[in-house]
Amino acid sequence: MESSSNGGHGNTTLYIVGAILLAVATAIIGPAVLGESVRPAVEVLDVGGEIFLRLLQMVVVPLVMASVMSGILGLGDVRKLGRPGAYAVSYYLCTTVLAVVTGLIVVNIVNPGRGIDPVLVEDARQEGEQTLAHVADRRQGRRIEWHNVTGDRAAAAGSSKNAAVPEEGVWSVRVAIDQVGEADTAAEARVLWSHDGDVFEEAPDGLFKAGLEPGVYTTSPVVPIPEGAEFVRLDFTPQDGGERSVVEAYLVAGAPSIGDIFKNLVLMLFTNNLLASMVEINLLPLIVFSIAFGAMLTTLGPRADTISELVLSINDALMSFILLLMRLAPLGIFCLVAARFAHAQLDGQFLTLLKTQAWYMTSVLVGLGIHALVTLPLLLWFFTRRNPWTYLRQMSQAVLTAFSTASSTATLPVTMECAETKAGVSRRSTEFVLPLGATINMDGTALYEAAAAIFIAQAYALVDPAFVLTFDKQVVIAVTATLAAIGAAGIPEAGLVTMLIVLNAVGLPLELIGLILPIDWLLDRFRTAVNTFGDSVGAAIVDKGFPPDNGAAAA
Incomplete structure (x- = not known):
């Protein structure tokens, strides 16, 4: 299967690598040499990158629905999905826990918050307050304020202001x-x-x-x-x-509680408006609907032949469209990376942040590297006896695209194409496991949030010696980061809100999220790449749990 896919695409990975390296070099050198005059060119690159990202996102919803239905039709009986489904969920939960533990170990060894300037902590607090206000406005639609209760002591003594508390939220x-x-x-x-x-x-x-x-x-x-x-x-x-x-x-x-997370985890499986879920690219209810609809088609016998053939044809056509789209990938990825890095350089952030938060970045990147290059390869070899480095090379286009787009969902079409045509994972596994993984498997995110919470706690201890980061608080961080990464996908501003959940669980000031905001855009790309590779490893492992192919799902 792999050999048939290389024609015309064997050099795509090298082109993408070259595009990323060229984009970073351009983003650093261009603003340094030309200054603000380069900003119009950066805006043009931004538009080009956005077009490529939208083309990827455009195909996500129809591809997920068609691929999941095709997978069910290929099984012939939805009950055959039980064991692979259990394997997939178990794999995602276990790897998320392993990622969190890795992040905690690394950040405790490196101790990045120890040498941070207390002035930087106070500055970050102010930026974090503005971000919290933005999140509050997005989640609740408003803030209720009192203003300017003032006057001399005699005139204003006992003055008061009242407000009603909204019913929803903390x-x-x-x-x-x-x-x-x-x-x-x-x-x-x-x-x-x-x-x-x-x-x-x-x-x-x-x-x-x-x-x-x-x-x-x-x-x-x-x-x-x-x-x-x-x-x-x-x-x-x-x-x-x-x-x-x-x-x-x-x-x-305030940040949602653990109870809110469990409630959201259940409710996000279902939707009262299928079209709204499509518009919002909310994949989990679409997967549930597609499984139910595909299962229903398998019970209708010959009456469903026409629509079954239509679903299979749509799925094949979409995969062909993705192959065509990958020809534009190097150009689109160059635009995406160059525009984002150039904006950071023009704003004076990029090199400054690398200096001021070097140890924090080192902690996160080392943790992500251990998980992606040690933990996941070991799991892949143990369960499938595949060569992990060959598999990583086969999935490299998807991993690099994930780094460029910073979105597992937008990368999903490329991940599915690479897993099936390059890595030889069965269509039944890619069509079910990868869409599910793009929704609930957030290894890199969970690791990042655990490490970031410890970093913030270490920095906070410098300005408030009364705060002690005990072992039990680290356990709470581990559990909360795991649950938040899995169950908060349906919350607006999900990446930011999940971080607030972790901080809230151990009593850290939420506004200290400002410590990690300036560098979040860069680390987000690395953790998204780890998320995508973790999804693909899961597809290869769960592939062994599917019953023998009876030929119904021939590619």
């Missing part, structure tokens, strides 16, 4: 007091909550005092609102002395 209150002029007595803000709006109780850690010196004082961490609270109130007492003090407070959405 909420906290953030308070900021701007002290203008030096005060004799600090201004105070007290957060209270109520079930009925009449009787209010003080929230845990609800009293917040500003300082005497001029400046802005902000609650850190935020003040949590007890579950079930329907109203909150802010009582404000201005300072004595000084010019004035101004308070600003607002409700902010």
Whole structure:
């Protein structure tokens, strides 16, 4: 099977490698030599890369639905999917756990947060607050704010502001007091909550005092609102002395809980609008529907022959389209990588970030490297006796495309084409295992989030010596990162929200996510490449669990 696929495509991998290297070199040298004058050219590259990415995404939904249905039709009986399905889910869960453990071990050895500048931690906190506000707006649609409760002490003593707490989500209150002029007595803000709006109780850690010196004082961490609270109130007492003090407070959405993750994990299997799931490229409910529809077709006998042939023909046509699209891959990948790296270089981020966060990047990349080049190859060899390095070479186009696009879903068509035509994985396995893996298998993401959480904890300990990263907290990080990586795919801003879940689980300030945001775009490419390779290894391993091919699913 492999030999028949190489005609005309044997050099594609080399072209892609060359395109990536040329793109990085262009992105670094161009802005350094030409400065801002190169920005129009970067915008043109950005458009070219976006076109290639959209062409890949365009084919994802019809390919997933047609391929899963084709796989069921090839089995002839959906009950034959039981054992391979169990193998696939078990494999994905086990490799995610192994990835998280690897990340924790590496980051504890390297200890990247130990030497970070405390000033950088405070700067990152401010950037993280802006990001949290953006996530809150995306998840809940709004923030509820109080503003400018101010005045002299006699006039404003006991002044208060009330707000209703939304029914959905976990909420906290953030308070900021701007002290203008030096005060004799600090201004105070007290957060209270109520079930009925009449009787209010003080929230845990609800009293917040500003300082005497001029400046802005902000609650850190935020003040949590007890579950079930329907109203909150802010009582404000201005300072004595000084010019004035101004308070600003607002409700902010917290990270989802583990319960939210389990709920989402179940609900994301189903959809009330199939077309909406297609538009959002929400693959898991589409896979469930395709399995059910394909299974139904196998029960109709000759009456379903026409639609069955149509499904198989659509699947073959889409795979041919992907082969055609791969001829454009080197050019599209060059545009994608050059545009993103050039933007970072023009903004003064790229080389600066490599210097300031070198140890953190080293921790993540070493962890991802161990998982991709040691753990996954060992699993592949143990279960299939395949040569792991030959298999990696066969899947190299998919891995490089994943690095370029930073999207497992967008890379899925290329992954399926490489696994079937180059690596010789059966169509039955690629058509079922790979779409499922692109949705729930996030080895690289889980490893990254575990390592990032430890890095943030190490850095936070520098500014708050009271925080101690104990072994039990690391266990909580491992469990939470595993569940979040699997179960948060249906949440808006999923990659960011899953990181917030991990931080929230061990009591780290959520705004410290600003420490990892500047370099996230680069590390995202590496972890996506690991996710894609992990999916393909799973397809090869699970392939052994399918019953012998009776010829119904001939490629």
